[in-house]
Amino acid sequence: MQLQQLSTFITQVEQALQVAPDEVRRLFHGRGRRWEGLEQITCDWLQGQLVVSLFKAVDEEFLNALRQALVALAEGDLWQQRDGRCILLQHRYESGAPAEVISGELESRPVVVENGLKYQLHLGSNQNAGLFFDMRLGREWVQQNAKHANVLNLFAYTCGFSVAAIAGGADQVVNLDMAGASLSKGRENHKLNGHNVQQVKFMAHDIFKSWGKIKKNGPYDLVIIDPPSFQKGSFALTKDYKKILRRLPDLLTENGKVMACVNSPAVGSEFIVDSMQEEAPEIQFVERLDNPPEFADIDAEASLKVMLFERKPD
Structure with missing residues (x-):
């Protein structure tokens, strides 16, 4: 991280904050590598709270200058205009992300x-x-394509896709994730939106040991696959993704859709398309969804890949 680039960071944050909607939004995405010397810093607007994240240790001089620049931001007119309340600096490179x-x-x-x-x-x-x-x-695409659908949300985390699906008129969503605590947060997200949680199932299971339970709640009109790149002891992307894809023909309806995601810079979009062709050729690639413009990356293949597929009947 380069100290002389710090003014660029603050300028970009201020410009983005001026036009940010009254919703959560990333204001600065250094990890997209469009600003040399700022590759390991991001900034998110949480409707009154600003979260600046460092992904790599920096020297004390840079850290002190960053703190001073953020204090100055909090004392400025723009911060008052946007009803800013708190600025948080997170050290993502340290254990526990203090x-x-x-x-x-x-x-x-x-x-x-x-x-x-x-x-x-x-x-x-x-x-x-x-x-x-x-x-x-x-999530926006899911909301627009979930009406009357039976949806399977794999690696559901806090059920963001599930919230979007029910909001879009889905008949049922089945959420599966090993972390029961994350699914509990997902249940609360549904309640926040006034959803009928009777339409939502929360399964805290290992996906690879639960195909029977998963199939029992099908067939599905939409399957969402958004795994971690690596989860020690439970998921290795390049090895395990194909195990999921080969199960899809038994899970999908005749014209069922699949949203298959990967967010590892080491794995390109061709991996998903080629793997689907290999494991489930009747499920054909349709398009890659755009990423939000605020997450622009100098290499699209290193950024989030959201790939859409649809089963084509014989």
Whole structure:
């Protein structure tokens, strides 16, 4: 990280904050590598709270200058105009991702809005806040394509796709994730939006040991696959993704759709398309969804890949 680039970071954050909607939004995405010397810093707007994340250790000079620049931001007119309340600096490179409050008082459990839907976040104590902002257009697509659908949401985390699906008129969503605590947060997200949780199932199971239970709730009109790149002891992307794809023909309806996602810079979009052709050739590639413009990357293949497929009847 380069100290002389810090003014560029603050300028970009201020420009983005001026036009940001009253929803959660990434303001600066250094990891897209469009600003040399700022590749390991991001900034997110959480409707009154600003979260700046460092993904690599920096020297004390840079860190102190960053703190001072953020304090100056909090004392400016723009911050007052946007009703800014807190600036949080998170050290994502350290174990436990510790965070420090730079200005204001942290609201650690804020309810935020995206595409008109509410989500409960958890700030200051975890690497991830509870919603992956780069998947905004993916959730929007699900909401627009879920009417009367039976939806399977694999690796559901806090059930963002499920919330979008029910909001879009899905008849049922089945959420599966090994982390029961994350699914509990997903249940609360549904309740925040006034959804009927009787339409939603929460299964805290290992996907590879649960195909019988998964199939029992099918067939599905839409299957969403959004796994971690690697989860020790449970999922290795390049090895295990294909195991899921080969199960799809038994899970999908005649014209069922699949949203298959991968967010590893080491794995390109061709991996998903080629793997689907190999494991389930009757399920054909349709298109790749765009990522939100605020997540622009100099290499599209290194960024989030959201690939859409549809089963074509014989």
